[in-house]
Amino acid sequence: MSLLIKRSLVEQAVDQLRERIAQGAWAVGQRLPTEPELALELGISRNTVREAMRVLAFSGLVEVRQGDGSYLRTAQDPLQAVQAISRCTVEQARETRCILEAEAIGLAALRRTDDDLRDLREALERSCGHFHGDLDTYVACDLVFHQRLVDAAHNPALSELYRYFSSVVAAAVQHNMSALPRSQRVFDLHVQILDAIEQRDPDAAKRLSRALIES
Structure with missing residues (x-):
């Protein structure tokens, strides 16, 4: 049951982040808020934010730069x-x-x-x-x-x-x-x-x- 709940929380976080990107919350090329900042803003754990960012990176919306943070790659959802x-x-x-x-x-x-x-x-x-x-x-x-x-x-x-x-x-x-x-x-x-x-x-x-x- 815990795995199902965790997956659901990640999916919800992905949906929220996709919506904010679509609404123009960040400009293309802009550095996104840090994991702690997003966790506080969305009311979820840092681990959930981290998993959600991996999903967005895999789909091509976000670029994760090791040691530097995450950047918005495109506002057009490749999905x-x-x-x-x-x-x-x-x-x-x-x-x-x-x-x-x-x-x-x-x-x-x-x-x-x-x-x-x-x-x-x-x-x-x-x-x-x-x-x-x-x-x-x-x-x-x-x-x-x-x-x-x-x-x-x-x-x-x-x-x-x-x-x-x-x-x-x-x-x-x-x-x-x-x-x-x-x-x-x-x-x-x-x-x-x-x-x-x-x-x-x-x-x-x-x-x-x-x-x-x-x-």
């Missing part, structure tokens, strides 16, 4: 975007991936660094080791590879959008890879995309990315 994304259909998810992921990968082919290539090879090798094994493990590794592909475009907005969209990507990969035996062509497309990025060929990278999404 609403995540909820909207989670309700999209399979076809809507495919269309969005083609627009977001394929175009980002095209940019990655133009902007990638040697460090990006090293990180991508490392992620792909890890995925390869699980391709014919446990599906959940493979999906987790594959998401790391795809996120690094988008990150190689060196556009923080694209990277952040893709992180919100990653749960939909995971569901699509899980669905596509559930049938056995798994198609080697799917993994080969990953290798070919990385080759196109290494060769700085954005047209090939985008074409291969769309082929992978539609496979």
Whole structure:
């Protein structure tokens, strides 16, 4: 019972803080009150405030800087975007991936660094080791590879959008890879995309990315 009560108190604290952010209590970039100050203001314990701030940091509203405090990252609650994304259909998810992921990968082919290539090879090798094994493990590794592909475009907005969209990507990969035996062509497309990025060929990278999404 105590765990349920504690969770309820944290949820209430999160709701109160979300409401204050929405009402403009703090400006974007502003340092938030300390945990003791918020605990006193909300009439709750410091531990509850700490847990609530972790939730807000995870959702992207707040940035916690170790030893410095918490800062308001955005007044637009990313939770609403995540909820909207989670309700999209399979076809809507495919269309969005083609627009977001394929175009980002095209940019990655133009902007990638040697460090990006090293990180991508490392992620792909890890995925390869699980391709014919446990599906959940493979999906987790594959998401790391795809996120690094988008990150190689060196556009923080694209990277952040893709992180919100990653749960939909995971569901699509899980669905596509559930049938056995798994198609080697799917993994080969990953290798070919990385080759196109290494060769700085954005047209090939985008074409291969769309082929992978539609496979």
